[in-house]
Amino acid sequence: MKEILSTKNTTIKEFKKLHKKKYREENQQYMIEGFHLIEEAAKAGAKIEWILFNQRGKTEWSDWLETQPENLFIYVSEEVLESLSELPTPQGMIAIVKMPDDKKKIDLSGGWLLLDNVQDPGNVGTMIRTADAAGLSGVILGEGSSDIYSTKVLRAMQGSNYHLPVIRKPLAEVIDRFKEAKVPVYGTELNPEAVAYQQITKSEQYALIMGNEGQGVAAKFLEKTDKNIYIPIKGAAESLNVAIAAGILMYHLQNND
Template structure:
């Protein structure tokens, strides 16, 4: 088993770069932290390059670590693990994972969540996790949306990216594909043409577009939808958080088909 005890180690310096999107895409690798996420990745058959653990990780997850291939395991010092971690209190385990091929074929069946320029990592991760919980077929991230391989998005997803397809594609062509397949596409906007989501009785197949936290769904995409919908607000709040709104709409559409 390999050991790394110094933060000046060349491999440690290279792994730190994975906190930047540019380097992740260049190396086709990303970093996950904590036992739960790493276990989810292993269960899903994700290609693991290395599993780094310190004394805490060894103590708490000895049995699990012993089941992993020895060539993947690297024992690191507390200082090394802290230098790589983005958590306030590191859990003692970090894995380096190969990025999957993003060229997945999209089946225009079931429920799909489309994200247009949703920039907050917590919102993106939460919506993907909710889509997983609600039983959607997949999530498509349009241009401008937060990178799912950032540490914050990965933590918010809690492993849901291993349970359903999460694909990055320009939305214009995707929306056109749903419409060609006779699948209704719903945008989210408050205007005269929009209707309350409660009036929508959906088929088992649909696409739901959620937009940027401040600007909403782009007008070009709203013009392509079959119907734009909104959530009535009864109190004094001006609007709902986009992840909360997405959860309400996804569960409604899934339970009314």
């Protein structure tokens, strides 16, 4: 088992770079923190390349560590773990994980959530987690949407990225594929042509587009949809948070009966 006790260690410096998207993409690696997320990654068969833990991690999760290959282990000091952590209180364990292949063919069956330029990490992570809970087939992130391998998105997803495909692709290309396959595509917009979501009949297959927090779904995508839908506001609030709205629509559209 390796041991690193200094924050000036070259390996630790390289791991720390993974907090930036540029280096994550260059190295095709990302960092997850905390036992729950690491356990979810391991259960899903994600390629864990290193498991770093301090004394707390070794003590609290010794039973689980005994089930993992020892050649992945790096025992680190509390100071080293704190230098890598982005949490107020480090949880004693960090893993370095290989990014999955993002070029797999999309199976159009079931329900799909499409995100257009959704920039808030908490919103992106929450929507992916809700898509998982509602039983959707997958999530597609279009241009401008937050990187799912950032710490905030990973925390918000709570491991749901290991339960369903989360793919980054140009939405124009994806929408055209759904249209060619006769899969209904719904945009979200409040305008005279839009209909209340309750008027939409559930179907086995569909695609739902959610847009930017301030600007909504881009007009070029709304022009391609089969129908644009909205959620009626009963109270005085001007609008709903995009993640809350997505949850309402996904649970309505998903045919789980």
